[in-house]
Amino acid sequence: LDEMQVRDFSAAEASLHEAERLAPDDPRVHANLGTVYVRQRRLADAEGPLGRALALSPDNPYALTLLAHVRQRRCAWEGLAELHARITRLLAAGSDDAYADFNAFALLAMPTTPGQQLAAARRFARGLAPALPVGRPDVSFASGERLRIGFASSDFRSHATVTLMMELWERIDRRRFELFAYGTLAPATGAVGQRVERAFEHFIDVSGDTFDRIATRIREDRIGILFDLNGYTRNARPAIFALRPAPLQINAIGFQATLGTTWHDYILTDRFSLPEPLQRFYTERPLYMPHMLYPSDTTRLPPGPPPSRAACGLPEEAFVFCCFNNAYKILPEIFAIWMRLLAAVPESVLWLLDTSTEAKENLRREAASAGVDPQRLIFAPRVGVGEHVARNAAADLFLDTYPYGAHTTANDALLAGLPLITCAGDTLVSRIAGSQLTAIGLPELITTGFAEYEALAVKLATQPGLLKSYRERLAANRRSTPLFDMARYARDFEDAMQRIWTAGAPN
Secondary structure (H helix, E strand, O other), rough: HHHHHHOOOOHHHHHHHHHHHHHHOOOHHHHHHHHHHHHOOHHHHHHHHHHHHHHHOOOOOHHHHHHHHHHHOOOOOOHHHHHHHHHHHHHHHHHHHHOOOOOOHHHHHEEEEEEEHHHHHHHHHHOOOOOOOOOOEEEEEEEOOOOOEEEEEEEOOOOOOHHHHHHHHOOOOOOOOOEEEOOOOOOOHHHHHHHHHHOEEEEEEOOOOOOHHHHHHHOOOOOOOOEEOOOOOOOOOOOHOOOOOOEEEEEOOEEEEEEEEEEEEEOOOOOOOHHHHHHOOOOOEEOOOOOOOOOOOOHOOOOOOOOOOHOOOOOOOOOEEEOOHHHHHHOOOHHHHHHHHHHOOEEEEEEEOOOOHHHHHHHHHHHHHHOOHHHHHEEOOOHHEEEHHHHHHHHOOOOOOOOOOOOOHHHHHHHHHOOEEEEEOOOHHOOHHHHHHHHOOOOHHHEEOOHHHHHHHHHHHHHHHHHHHHHHHHHHHHHOHHHHHHHHHHHHHHHHHHHHHHOOOOO
């Protein structure tokens, strides 16, 4: 819908209500209305139109995945297992709906395999492919001319992508590389926006341009290597990359899975996150960073002591488990483990991010159903990046989610000196926290199953000396290991860029 492209959701909603009146039996109309509600964060309102879409088209892959995602964001788990089972069956059988694709991003937080994620991504990519294949542009650089690297994203604002990438952009050697940013959503204002724009020699606002025009601009700028920092996330404009505006195109940071395309040459990763046995589930060639795939803006941790527990609304003497992941990552299986941990560790509390009133109420209701006092769940309000990172230090142990684990939130915790435990599976989204623990020298905190994860959490919560030793190692390792050494990361990144440019297009 044109209105959705320009983010005029009120106009889009009005258009779709009229379309419902004219074509009440078209599931696409109802699914699109549900999407408009989701984009406005009206999650409860989205349930009705998505349910109507599925009543008309029970195997509509988009409506199924979006409805499951809505339930996960609301932490409204009734019927969620059935939705997940229907999605799994549909992924196995293949959908014959020519008008709907799986929501590829939403699938990452559901119990899916790498092969299923690849199938869904390939299906979505087919809808983006131009009618006629577009060849690689012929770009070369004269002796002494710098290699041009472009970064395209809708997230040049106070967003996790900037939290991770900012310091890297600032550290890249401008004698060797010329940096371009293409903002596909209106750029941020204020201090964050100013810092982002200063990090690039060329910051181009293309938010009002068509896909074709953006691709043409990138070609005219003679970009050698182009980073897709969105993938299939919210506000992404993936059709730009299907037009092949740069000779080398890299899937990086924003979408931690394959994009299933023929026009992304590489995925930026590391050998823990994407081990060689899993490469067959990626259409991109792995571009392995030597230590970890994630950079980090280490300047975001404010100087001085962290906030007190009282300032964070936490009981002074309690053992504080925490998880600041988004609500859609919290699934019933992992939450059940957390409730058993609260039962096993007297006077403990669980500190979560307050993502919405509804999610908070539903999680407290689930806690009560598990026999846990709902007041032992404490919710942290959203605050600025620096304040949020600093408050991690008030907790005792970060508990990761599964299958979509902590990414930027793991980086926040480790930067603040908070130990975390994770459960690494076969999907890339489940392995990012483990990659960071490996890079900071704490691989013992990586588990590979729920029983091991639960046992490790109990052990750390009931053996203060052991947890203290991990906290001390973490503090020491922050200064001596690769995870937060951005000077080293920048040199590794520069070497990788030069290497793939010299090698040319992969076969």
